[in-house]
Amino acid sequence: MSAEPKTGAPLAVLLPFKIETTRLSAPRLAPVHAALFGAGLALLAGTAWAQSGAAQLSPLEVIVKWAPLLLSGFVFNILISMVAMALGTAAGLGLGLAMLAQNPLLSRVAWALTQFFRNAPWLVLLFFVMFLVPFQVTIFGVRIPLPDWAKATVGFSLPVMANVAEIVRGAVRSVPSTQWEAADSLAFTPRQIMWRIILPQCVKRMLPPWMNLYALVAMATVQASIVGVSEMLTLTAQVHTAEGGRPELFAPLYGFALLCFFLYCYPIDRFTARLERRFQIR
Amino acid sequence: MAAPTTSPAAWTPDQPIVQLIDVHKSFGSFEVLKGVSFDVKKGEVICIIGPSGSGKSTLIRCINALVPVSSGTIRVENIEVADPKLDKLALRRKVGMVFQQYNLFPHKTALQNVMMAPVHVLGQDKREVEQRARALLQKVRLAGKENSYPGELSGGQQQRVAIARSLAMRPDVMLFDEVTAALDPETVKEVLVTIRELAEEGMTCLLVTHEMNFARDVADHIYFTDRGVIVEHGPPATFFTAASDPRTREFLSQVL
Numbered sequence: 001m002s003a004e005p006k007t008g009a010p011l012a013v014l015l016p017f018k019i020e021t022t023r024l025s026a027p028r029l030a031p032v033h034a035a036l037f038g039a040g041l042a043l044l045a046g047t048a049w050a051q052s053g054a055a056q057l058s059p060l061e062v063i064v065k066w067a068p069l070l071l072s073g074f075v076f077n078i079l080i081s082m083v084a085m086a087l088g089t090a091a092g093l094g095l096g097l098a099m100l101a102q103n104p105l106l107s108r109v110a111w112a113l114t115q116f117f118r119n120a121p122w123l124v125l126l127f128f129v130m131f132l133v134p135f136q137v138t139i140f141g142v143r144i145p146l147p148d149w150a151k152a153t154v155g156f157s158l159p160v161m162a163n164v165a166e167i168v169r170g171a172v173r174s175v176p177s178t179q180w181e182a183a184d185s186l187a188f189t190p191r192q193i194m195w196r197i198i199l200p201q202c203v204k205r206m207l208p209p210w211m212n213l214y215a216l217v218a219m220a221t222v223q224a225s226i227v228g229v230s231e232m233l234t235l236t237a238q239v240h241t242a243e244g245g246r247p248e249l250f251a252p253l254y255g256f257a258l259l260c261f262f263l264y265c266y267p268i269d270r271f272t273a274r275l276e277r278r279f280q281i282r
Numbered sequence: 283m284a285a286p287t288t289s290p291a292a293w294t295p296d297q298p299i300v301q302l303i304d305v306h307k308s309f310g311s312f313e314v315l316k317g318v319s320f321d322v323k324k325g326e327v328i329c330i331i332g333p334s335g336s337g338k339s340t341l342i343r344c345i346n347a348l349v350p351v352s353s354g355t356i357r358v359e360n361i362e363v364a365d366p367k368l369d370k371l372a373l374r375r376k377v378g379m380v381f382q383q384y385n386l387f388p389h390k391t392a393l394q395n396v397m398m399a400p401v402h403v404l405g406q407d408k409r410e411v412e413q414r415a416r417a418l419l420q421k422v423r424l425a426g427k428e429n430s431y432p433g434e435l436s437g438g439q440q441q442r443v444a445i446a447r448s449l450a451m452r453p454d455v456m457l458f459d460e461v462t463a464a465l466d467p468e469t470v471k472e473v474l475v476t477i478r479e480l481a482e483e484g485m486t487c488l489l490v491t492h493e494m495n496f497a498r499d500v501a502d503h504i505y506f507t508d509r510g511v512i513v514e515h516g517p518p519a520t521f522f523t524a525a526s527d528p529r530t531r532e533f534l535s536q537v538l
Contacts (some may be wrong), residue, residue, distance in 0.1 A: 182444075186399040186451065187344055187374035196402060200389050260487035 024094075037259065057243070059252035066239045073232035074260045076149070081218040081233065084153045088160025088217075089210070095161060096168025099193070110165070117162030123223050129155035130227045149231075152224040160217055167209050171202035204279050211272040215265045232257055237252075293359040299324045299486050300345060300455060306355035307340055314340045316510035317354070322455075327481045328488045329497040332507035333533060338490040341507065342457050345488065346377040358455065371403070378448035379457040382464050384440040386432040392419060392443045395426040396450045404451070410451070418446040422476050438469025442476055449480075456480065459487040494537055498522055506530045 057065065098110035117125065129151050136145045175198050183193040225233035236257050243249055293299075298321035307315040309397055314337040322328050325531065330338050343349040344356060347363050347370060356363035361373050386395050396415040400406045419428055422442035432440050448456065462470040474496050481487050481500055491497060497504055498518045505515040506527075514530045515521070522538075525531050 178381065178383055178385045179387065181348060182381060182387075185348060185374060185377075185379040186447070187371045187403045188399065192402060196398070197387055201387075 013219050037262070056246070059249055060277035062239075062243055062249060063252055063256050070232060070235055070239065070256065071260070073230065073235035074257075074264075076229075077221040077224075077231045077261075078218065078264070079212070080149060080153050080156065080221045080224065080229075084156035084160055084221075085217055087154070089164050091157065091161040092164025093168055095165035096172070099169050100172055102190075114162045114165045114169075117158050118166060120159070122156070122159050122220050123226070125158045126152060126155035126223055129158070148227065149224070149229045152221075152227060152229050156217055156224075157219060159173060160213065163213050164210065167206050167213070168202070171205040172198055172207060175201050194199060208272050208276045208279070211268055211275070213274075215268045218265055218268075219261055222261075232260065295324050298322055298357075299359055300488070301355070301357040302341075302345075303355040303357075304339070305344060305347065305356060306352045307337070307344060308352050314510055315344070315351075318507070318510075318512055320505060320512065320515070322486060322488065324486055325484045325499040326452075326502045327500050328484055328503050328505065330488065330490045330507060331338045331492070331494070331497060331533075332513075336507045337510045338507055340461050341378075342459050342488060342490050345455075345457060346379055347373055348379070357474070375404070375451055376454045377457060378451055378453035380444050380448055380461045382460040384432070384437070384439055384464075386443055386447070388432050391429050391431055392424060392435065392446075395432070395443055396447045399447070400450050406509065415446070415449045415450055418449055419443070421479075423447045423472070436469060438472045441465065441469075441473045445473075445476055445480075450491070455486045455488065458487065458491070460490050460492065462491070462493060481529045492537065494522075494534075506533065508533070 034122050063070075095114055098106050099114060101107045101110070130148070132148060133151050133154070135147075136143055138144070172194075179197060179201070180193060183197045188197065222232060222233040224231050225237070228234070236253050240249055240253055300322040303319050305315055305318045306308070307311065315408065318337075318341060320328075327379055330341065332338055340349055344351050347368060351364050354364065358373060358376055362368065362377070363373060386392075387398070389422075393415055396418055397408070397411050400411045400414070401408055405511065410468065416428065419425060422445055424439060424442055424446070427435060427439060427443075434445070435443065440499075444461075445456075461477075462473055465473060470493070474493065477487065477489070478496075478500050489497075489501075503515060504518055504521045506513050506521070506525075506529075508529050514525055514527045516524075522534065525534055
């Protein structure tokens with residue numbers, strides 16, 4: 001220790017290893033960016049209108065005029081996404097647990113179902129449900145109509161189910177087996193161990209991928225327009241037609257739809273990222 | 283060491299509380315235990331020592347049926363552990379276990395960790411269990427840490443919570459599987475003090491351990507295992523000074 005430099009500074013090799021946390025190079029988006037994005041759209045719309053001239057409504061006026069209708073369509077998108085997510089999560093939890101079951105037949109069947117629905121295009125699943133499920137069912141003489149949007153919701157819940165099942169399975173598997181051992185030695189039954197000890201620990205691990213999945217579902221709901229559900233994209237196309245199908249309205253109208261989805265999904269994405277960071281630390 | 287051939291209908295305290303007769307255990311083609319027999323009397327402290335991979339942990343896990351035996355008999359009081367119709371709840375109420383890695387439930391506080399099994403497994407009254415749990419945490423010197431999560435406690439503190447959690451089931455026998463092996467030297471002591479107090483209160487304890495000084499001070503009987511068999515055993519006084527088997531002597535010369 002006598003060889004220590006007189007400055008008193010420790011040798012460089014003795015310095016504690018410090019991990020510098022660097023921000024990802026992608027710039028973070030703030031509300032101001034969304035405002036800029038909107039302003040850009042308005043500008044685009046404005047120039048398009050200036051070129052068309054004459055007594056028609058400006059693109060901005062068109063959007064303002066139809067906004068209530070378009071937004072009601074957007075609310076419908078959100079509704080479909082939420083119901084599909086709820087159904088898919090409930091079914092996916094069951095399917096995920098079935099994959100982990102002791103019974104080899106049950107776990108095989110659950111595994112096959114999961115793989116099938118996870119690796120099928122969402123749009124194909126949607127068509128599948130739309131055309132295979134009747135428009136109404138009769139149960140005990142009671143006729144229950146099945147509107148298109150309800151069928152579409154079920155169609156979206158199928159891929160959600162398979163993805164949630166995979167999330168559940170992965171999270172349960174990631175809990176160390178020693179937790180099972182400890183609970184086992186305290187005389188908990190397998191069912192108690194799963195519901196009281198393993199799954200509660202999984203919630204934290206499952207939440208970020210689950211929210212990611214939700215954002216994907218919300219964005220995928222526009223595919224319902226292809227099968228005729230009156231959601232935002234369908235309404236946007238109808239508004240465009242109603243306004244005479246002017247080409248200069250394309251960008252503003254669809255830009256408005258983009259903006260709505262962006263403003264809805266981006267905060268979810270940020271929140272998910274924040275949760276992921278927080279859970280990493282603990 | 284006379285082995286009764288029939289299962290005793292009722293257990294009396296003069297009989298061994300834990301009895302192993304010719305226990306074999308194989309994982310695939312690898313035989314971990316090659317015929318282990320010993321008796322533990324009520325209130326005794328047994329230390330099992332031996333080189334890594336000699337089957338110590340497997341042995342202790344067989345006693346509470348975490349690992350099923352391949353052949354042989356294990357009896358805890360009057361429960362036949364190897365019986366296919368084993369009542370696991372009855373066995374695990376009698377036998378508590380503490381692990382090397384503590385294995386506390388990370389989503390529950392210290393107090394909740396201690397309370398969970400009596401409340402949910404035994405269905406005991408929550409308020410009564412809470413009183414007992416608080417007393418147990420105090421006993422392991424963790425008063426004031428009731429509401430801490432395992433992640434906020436040191437290794438030694440977590441291990442003492444794990445001991446309290448096990449004691450909350452009011453077991454008659456405690457199994458300790460290398461419970462100090464994952465701790466740093468300063469905290470080893472606090473855990474050993476807790477175990478020693480338990481032993482002094484008359485708890486039957488089986489420990490797999492590498493703490494030779496602890497074994498010498500606290501154990502009533504020491505078993506040395508190597509390659510799946512008990513090579514040598516005896517009370518500490520003779521075991522540490524007059525080991526006759528060359529394998530035991532070699533091991534002791536390395537660890538002492």
